Amino acid sequence: MVNFSSAMIFVPMVMIFCGAWGFIAYSKHMLNSLLSLEFMMLGVFWLMSSQLALVASEVYFSLFFLTLAACEGALGLTMLILVVRSHGNDMFSSFNLLEC
Amino acid sequence: MIWKISMHEISMLTLVSGSVLCGIAGIKKVSTGVMDVIEWELFNLVSSSIVFTVILDWVSLLFMSFVFLISGSVLFYSGSYMAEDKTSNRFMYLVLAFVLSMSLMVLSPNLISILLGWDGLGLVSYALVIYYSNEKSANAGMLTILSNRVGDVAILLSIGLMSSLGSWNFFFYSYYLNEEWVLLKVFLMISAMTKSAQIPFSAWLPAAMAAPTPVSALVHSSTLVTAGVYLMIRFSAALEGSLVQSWLLIISCLTMFMAGLGANFEYDLKKIIALSTLSQLGVMLSILSLGYADLAFFHLLSHALFKALLFMCAGVVIHSVGGYQDIRFMGNLVKFMPLTVSYMTISNLALCGFPFMAGFYSKDMILEVAFMSSINFIALMLYIMATGLTVMYTMRLIFYSISGEYNLGSINNLSDEDYMMTNSMSGLGLGAILGGACLGWMLFPECYMICLSFIMKMMVIMVSVLGGLIGYTLNMMSVNFTLKSLSNYSLIVFMGSMWFMPALSTLKLSEKSLSSGSYVEKVLDKGWFEFYGGQGLNYMFSNLFYMLNSMHLNSVKIFLKVAVITMIVFMVAVL
Amino acid sequence: MTFPISYLFFFLTLLSGTTLSVSSTSWFGAWLGLELNLLSFIPLITTKLCPYLTEAAIKYFLIQALASTILIMSASIFLYAQSISHVMILLSLLLKLGAAPFHFWFPQVTEGLSWPQAFILLTIQKLAPMFLISYLTFSDTLMSIIMFSALLSSLVGALGGLNMMKLRKLMAFSSINHMAWMLVGIYLGDIYWLIYFTFYSFVSGSVIMLLYSTHSFTVSNLLNQSSKSLLLNMFIPMNILSLGGLPPFLGFAPKWIMIQFLSANSMFIPLLVLLTSSLITLYFYLRLFIPLSLLSFSFFISNVKLTSLFSSSYTLLSMSFINIFGILFPIPFMI
Helix, strand or coil, X not given: CCCHHHHHHHHHHHHHHHHXXXXXXXXXXXXHHHHHHHHHHHHHHXXXXXXXXXXXXXXXXXXXXXXXXXXXXXXXXXXXXXHHXXXXXXXXXXXXXXXX | CCCCCCHHHHHHHHHHHXXXXXXXXXXXXXXXXXXXXXXXXXXXXXXXEEXXXXXXXXXXXXXXXXXXXXXXXXXXXXHHHCCCCCCHHHHHHHHHHHHHHHHHHHHCCCHHHHHHHHHHHHHHHHHHHHHHCCHHHHHHHHHHHHHHHHHHHHHHHHHHHHXXXXXXXXXXXXXXXXXXXXXXXXXXXXXXXXXXXXXXXXXXXXXXXXXXXXXHHHHHHHHCCHHHHHHHHHCHHHHCCCHHHHHHHHHHHHHHHHHHHHHCCCCEHHHHHHHHHHHHHHHHHHHHHCCCHHHHHHHHHHHHHHHHHHHHHHHHHHHHCCCCCEHHHCCCHHHCCHHHHHHXXXXXXXXXXXCCCHXXXXXXXXXXXXXXXXXXXXXXXXXXXXXXXXXXXXXXXXXXXXXXXXXXXXXXXCCCCCHHHHHHHHHHXXXXXXXXXXXXXXHCCCCXXXXXXXXXXXXXXXXXXXXXXXXHHCCCCCCCCCCHHHHHHHHHHHHXXXXXXXXXXXHHHHHHHHHHHHHHHHHHXXXXXXXHCHHHHHHHHHHHHHHHHHHHCCCHHHHHHHHHHHHHHHXXXXX | XXXXXXXXXXXXXXXXXXXXXXXXXXXXXXXXXXXXXXXXXHHHHCCCCCHHHHHHHHHHHHHHXXXXXXXXXXXHCCCCCHHHHHHHHHHHHHHHHCCHHHCCHHHHHHHHCCXXXXXXXXXXXXXXXXXXXXXXXXXXXXXXXXXXXXXXXXXXXXXXXXXXXXHHHHHHHHHHHHHHHHHHHHHHCHHHXXXXXXXXXXXXXXXXXXXXXXXXXXXXXXXXXXXXXXXXXXXXXXXXXXXXXXXXXXXXXXXXXXXXXXXXXXXXXXXXXXXXXXXXXXXXXXXXHHHHHCCCCHHHCCCCCHHHHHHCCHHHHHHHHXXXXXXXXXXXXXX
């Protein structure tokens, strides 16, 4: 018999770590990082929904979470547009003005 | 209308009237036994009041009176002595500054204001010693001020020690200081020893004779050097029965003997008198350390009178023989300057303790009281020998300078007719004759009970007569005789140079420390300390900075990786 | 200083985010407040289309997004693994704060901002994570992590600013160093770090206002304009020394308090590290002093015109005055 409660922890954790791996390891395009961030957020959403379901079924909280995650994603996309307008591309290698 | 009043006249008038005032007040205080303490609160900070205290009792008032009298006479005297000097007004100002700091020292029972006066004395005496601005006086001044600095430091340390008492009015505490305060007593004794030139610090007093002679009369004979004795008199209640007292007894007896011995081998007129001053300081401190502070104060006052007079006579002699100070160039002065020589003889006899002169009352009483008290054999022998030696060098001085044959050049202008000098000596001359008797009647209305065996009672007279005979006859030598002293050359040098103390406190002290100081500076301060200290630290920190800086100048992706890896490392470490 | 009206709105949401996270009872609420704070700080720093501002904003955003994701993730596994979750929350908060092992982004982001934005980053943005860290002081593991981070921050802040010629980076490193004192204050108790934070905000605020009013971003900027006004020449060095914590000035007061309580709790080794690093920071503050006081000519000019005194703003003047003489104010009440 599979213990579903621990599976509901570990599977989203794997998802989050995959997202984090994508977030920190691929350093070419900024869009890639934003996508990884959203992926992590989805993993956290899964994790949180499952945990909240254990605690008195307060799944309603996850909507708050989704709202703010969407806001954060939107802000990330805005910054993508901003950086494309100021730098001309979204490569991390061009964000080097402050590295001196 | 322009009044031509010179500075020495004004100062003389002011100081002598101050002296009369202080003297009258002091006599009144003696008769009533009242002590006035005036406290002036400067300000009050965080519930601790800062108070300037002035103490007016018979001790301080009489001492002030004598200081004013002597300084007034000396200032009037130097109106003639320093008349040809370009900057004689500066000289007068310096002497007045000296009187000011002396009175600050005398009138305050507080250690901090005493330190002010004490430092002022050291500073002004330095400025006076180097007054003639030549190599010799500069060296003497340096020796003087550095020796006195030791005493200043000791007073500073005692101020630090006394902080725990809650006040620095040592005069009120001195009755309650028990054996736990031995360090404080030692420090105050050291400061008194430096100012009064006791044995390890004796070298500066003869060296300070490089100052003009009026300065020697005021500063290095009767007032400045007695400041140490005065401090000890004020502090005598705390010394009572302590170990410090017996140290002071030995040191002062040795000083007394050493100075008397040294004066017999000295040919410089002023240095002989300076050494006799040193000897008398030893007398004062020794009787003080036997527990008789009032006798010490008595001798202090009478000694101040005749010693200032003696120095002023020496000044007149030096002034008129053309600046020579060597007593071998003088001789037979009694024919040329009878008045000065009579004053000089009066003060010399007073110094020897000739009956009914000023010194007789104090010195005879001191000696007999000392013989009567429980004193050890070494100190007793030193006392007896020093008494004889005093008469010996006095008679030697008289032989060389006053009597005998005339030894100066063939053209000279020796006379007594500088009335400004002789008049200013007259007051002190009267004091040298009558001062001891008057003070004795005034300060000691009850008799001291002296109980001695016949031989001890006659000891003083015997020793004095013997010393006088030796001192006069031993020096009656002629050019045809072989010099006996050459056969004992090393012994003579030892005794004549104050037991090598000038050499020990100047060259021997400084050469090793200076060379080791330069070595330490070269090897440590400019060497290893710099290499591993300032420069080394700077080098190390700069290297660390460049390492850190290269870490900070990276892409944000690297930072993210580093952050996540650090977190994982932390988690692994915690688990 | 002119600013668009939307600033006011974003500033209010920034403050309300901080307030929300400080006053919430759950980690979810704290996360909510931190997100709100982040979302309103980004518009505040991207005021115009300038590559420096954009880069700073991106770097700040990526770091903070990662940190808050880790925070909410750890808060979610709270029921499953309690101790791990606390440690991870603490680490993510340290990342948000920019404390020592996670401080790398902090100087770069500060370097990209203008002075008022840097002031917000140096003070207000620290408030919420600091408060949240001060709630996490209930186990020995957490306390030792805080202490480790504090000591490392003090060393990094001291060494990092040593040869720095850029004033904003220098302020960032000095902020890291002061953060070390605050973290040790958290170790001691809430009131100590709050006092330190208040004083630090005031002192660094007055320094930043002076630097902002002289438009100086590097040490050579200071040198170039040092002949302008005697007042600035006197006030800037003294304010900087106050930031370094030199005794007669106000910046010494919180350090004094901390030294007192650290030695009362006999924590001498942390105190030794903190004081040593403060000494090194004083060295680089003194280097700022040199162009202003020693190399400028007008420091010695005696006929100062009073107009130059009053041409500066009164706020600036009064802040600098309090900063310099503030520690002396209680003295009249002691006499």
